[in-house]
Amino acid sequence: MKISSKSRFLTTLASAALVATAVVAIPSTAQAADPQCATVKYVTQCAGAGADGAPYLMIAAANFNGTVFVWSHGIRPAINIPATLAPVGPYTITNAAEPGPGASEGDMTVINALVAAGYGVAGSGYSRQSLNVTEALNANIELIGAFKKKFPTTKKVIAWGKSLGAMHSQKLAETHPELVDGTVLACPAANPSNAMISYFGDALYGFKAYFDPSIKVGGYSTDPVVRQTEQLANIGKVLTVIGKLSAGLSSGAWPDTSSPAGKALEKAGIPSRSALLAVGLMAGIPTRSKHVDGTSGPAGAAETYPLAVAPAVAILENMGTVGVAGTLLMADGELLTGGKVFDNSKTDYAARISADRDIFSFALSGNTAVDGILAALAATPRETADAAALAKVPSIIGLKGEITKPTVMIAAESDEYTPASIAQWFIDGYGDQFAAAKDAAIAAAKSSRNYQAPVNKLVMLWAKTAPKYSKFTAAGSPDLNGPVGAGTGHCYYTSDQWLAAAKMVAGAVNTGKFPNQGPIVTAAKKVGLSYDKKFRVPTFKSLA
Numbered sequence: 153m154k155i156s157s158k159s160r161f162l163t164t165l166a167s168a169a170l171v172a173t174a175v176v177a178i179p180s181t182a183q184a185a186d187p188q189c190a191t192v193k194y195v196t197q198c199a200g201a202g203a204d205g206a207p208y209l210m211i212a213a214a215n216f217n218g219t220v221f222v223w224s225h226g227i228r229p230a231i232n233i234p235a236t237l238a239p240v241g242p243y244t245i246t247n248a249a250e251p252g253p254g255a256s257e258g259d260m261t262v263i264n265a266l267v268a269a270g271y272g273v274a275g276s277g278y279s280r281q282s283l284n285v286t287e288a289l290n291a292n293i294e295l296i297g298a299f300k301k302k303f304p305t306t307k308k309v310i311a312w313g314k315s316l317g318a319m320h321s322q323k324l325a326e327t328h329p330e331l332v333d334g335t336v337l338a339c340p341a342a343n344p345s346n347a348m349i350s351y352f353g354d355a356l357y358g359f360k361a362y363f364d365p366s367i368k369v370g371g372y373s374t375d376p377v378v379r380q381t382e383q384l385a386n387i388g389k390v391l392t393v394i395g396k397l398s399a400g401l402s403s404g405a406w407p408d409t410s411s412p413a414g415k416a417l418e419k420a421g422i423p424s425r426s427a428l429l430a431v432g433l434m435a436g437i438p439t440r441s442k443h444v445d446g447t448s449g450p451a452g453a454a455e456t457y458p459l460a461v462a463p464a465v466a467i468l469e470n471m472g473t474v475g476v477a478g479t480l481l482m483a484d485g486e487l488l489t490g491g492k493v494f495d496n497s498k499t500d501y502a503a504r505i506s507a508d509r510d511i512f513s514f515a516l517s518g519n520t521a522v523d524g525i526l527a528a529l530a531a532t533p534r535e536t537a538d539a540a541a542l543a544k545v546p547s548i549i550g551l552k553g554e555i556t557k558p559t560v561m562i563a564a565e566s567d568e569y570t571p572a573s574i575a576q577w578f579i580d581g582y583g584d585q586f587a588a589a590k591d592a593a594i595a596a597a598k599s600s601r602n603y604q605a606p607v608n609k610l611v612m613l614w615a616k617t618a619p620k621y622s623k624f625t626a627a628g629s630p631d632l633n634g635p636v637g638a639g640t641g642h643c644y645y646t647s648d649q650w651l652a653a654a655k656m657v658a659g660a661v662n663t664g665k666f667p668n669q670g671p672i673v674t675a676a677k678k679v680g681l682s683y684d685k686k687f688r689v690p691t692f693k694s695l696a
Contacts (some may be wrong), residue, residue, distance in 0.1 A: 154683035155380075175494070176685050180357045187208075188200065189302065194210070194215075194500070194587055197211045198298075199249070200464045201292045202276065202290075203225045203294060204285045206276050206278050206287070207249040208295050209250070210273075210530070211263065211689070212271075213267050213432060218269060219270075219307065219308055219309075219310060220303070221266060221274070221309070222275065223250055223252045223255075223273065224288060224316075225255075225274070225277075225278075225313065225317050226313075226314045226339075227281075230280070231383060234384070237384065238616075240387060240476055241390070246277070250265055250277065251274055251276055253274040253650045259680070262651055269583070274295055275295075282484040282486060282512060283488055283548065283583075284480070285548060285549055286548070288317075288320040289323055292311070293324070293328060295363070296331050298308055308333045308662075310332075310335065310336065310657055311334075311335045311336075313336075313338050314343045314378075315570055315641045315643055316336040317557065318338055318339065318341060318405075319341050319549065320339065323342075334558040334658070335556075335557055336558075336559070336654060336657050337578075338570075339579070340384075340651075341555075341574065342454045343551070343574040343692075344550075344695065347694050347695055349545070351435055351437075351474075352435075352474060352477060353369055353496065354435035355475065355478055355480065356390075356478045356479070356482070357494075357496060358427075358435065359431065359475065360531050361394075361528065362410060362411060362413065362428075362528065363410050364407065364409040364411070365399045367386060368382060369494065370478070370486060370537075373452040379483055379487065382483070387419065387476050389474075393407055393409065396648070397424055397441045398423070398468060400423075400460060401425055401500070405418075407417040408678055413478030413528035413531055417525065423517060425464035426525065428467055428468060429512060430505060431471075432466075432470070434504040434543065435474070436692060436693035437568060438466065438470060438565075438567070439466050440466050440637070441467075441469035441566065441637075441640060442469060442632075442637060443623070443630050443632045443634060444462055445617070445618065446458055447461045447542060448462075448620050450629075452628070459514040462622075464515060469568075473568050473640065482494060483686065485545070486541065486550075489540075489541035489545060489548065491537070492536070492540070492541060493538075494537060495537035495542065496535050496664050497535070499534070502526050504696075505526075507520055553581045555582045557609065558657055558666065559610050560611045560653045560657045561575055561612050563575035563615070563650065564641065564644065565617040565639040566641075566647065567640070567641065567643075568640075568642065572689040573690060573691055575612060575689070576691055580691075582609075590606055591607070607616070607664070608665070609660075611656060611657075611666055612683060613676050613683055614681060615638060615644075615681055616682050618637050618639060621638065624635075630680055632676055645681060646679065648678075652675055652676070656675065669683070669685075
């Protein structure tokens with residue numbers, strides 16, 4: 153059985169310039185604080201550049217209602233990637249401005265609908281790509297000022313974004329609440345900083361420990377040319393391992409690049425797919441992927457395939473994103489902090505997968521095999537972070553996670569790039585926050601005799617993973633060219649889902665509160681999302 157290593161990572165994250173489907177033609181970029189504007193058919197579009205050279209776009213119609221949606225786009229790699237690393241490449245660094253979701257793919261449906269409804273839209277391309285929280289914060293502050301200057305009737309600002317852009321939006325709301333009235337956080341990468349470092353680092357470390365000891369987890373060169381060469385080489389190694397593991401999924405064959413520990417496991421008769429699954433479990437990678445539901449099987453293996461093979465296949469498909477993203481982000485994080493940021497010197501991987509040993513016993517090849525897999529991991533040298541670099545991480549990507557403005561969050565249950573655990577972190581944190589506010593209101597009421605109940609400010613909309621969606625080829629392999637399963641992948645949201653979230657938060661900004669549960673449930677269900685306050689996903693492995 154063989155599966156493709158093709159990943160939507162760069163398709164999702166890399167952005168191109170706006171195409172001709174825009175409302176009207178965009179004027180050429182102007183100098184800082186001097187946007188060029190054009191009005192066609194009552195729609196005004198402005199293009200400009202911030203003080204740091206970051207291009208931005210602003211759009212509003214004659215019926216502008218005073219509320220603007222300020223968009224923060226998702227992460228884009230900070231290096232060029234050649235076509236030789238297909239399907240990741242080719243990619244060329246771009247800082248094209250995006251005024252809303254869909255723009256990078258040339259789909260202006262959401263933007264046009266908002267503008268037609270009287271809302272303004274705006275977005276920056278940022279002066280730096282990859283990890284750019286500081287640059288994005290400054291650009292968004294400047295963009296809000298530019299929009300208000302051009303459209304002085306502006307009264308409300310809604311910050312929204314996807315992936316890393318959700319972190320930008322949350323950061324803006326946390327640090328400058330006076331500028332933001334509401335937020336939409338979609339497929340958010342906004343998380344406790346150590347959790348995502350661990351997520352990507354653990355996955356790469358597992359690949360290094362078992363399948364190719366030359367894979368880098370961290371420790372990239374400070375020289376920009378050498379560092380880029382190292383990143384591209386590492387991406388190539390990850391993709392190569394994925395291809396070899398794919399070819400050996402049924403037979404259990406190990407890659408010829410495997411470490412001595414991996415070869416010893418092969419000699420002991422432990423299939424490579426069991427070690428692969430262990431890597432996914434210790435990192436917390438979803439065991440369902442865009443084309444693997446974990447419950448379906450091909451003809452002739454409908455019962456055994458889901459138990460023995462499917463979890464590893466899902467991990468392998470998801471690693472196409474995790475391995476590439478981890479390589480790009482780890483190197484960039486080290487560049488910004490000045491040293492290694494991933495540390496697993498004290499990580500107990502046995503504890504990480506203890507709850508999964510029985511659940512995935514068949515796919516892990518039994519307890520004896522698991523013990524051998526863990527022993528091989530224990531014998532592999534660990535990674536140690538640079539203390540000074542690690543201390544700088546919170547200032548670069550750290551967030552409090554506090555919800556102080558009406559916020560709609562959208563997350564997929566089986567997102568391999570920004571795990572659903574991030575959304576759960578927000579939910580749990582806001583639960584504590586709301587409980588504290590309620591206690592404070594009760595205490596205040598004892599003296600005032602006037603109880604003022606706190607107002608809910610968070611609506612969590614889930615894209616739940618469907619029970620069955622896998623398709624199989626005549627050879628019995630999963631069909632990776634079919635439709636993506638609901639609740640899987642990174643930022644796979646429809647125009648209707650984006651607009652539902654936008655409408656929901658705009659309503660709360662205008663009225664001061666979200667509607668009761670019934671209308672939210674109905675609105676979510678109408679666009680294929682779920683509002684279920686009892687639904688939970690696992691917390692981060694590193695935080696458990």
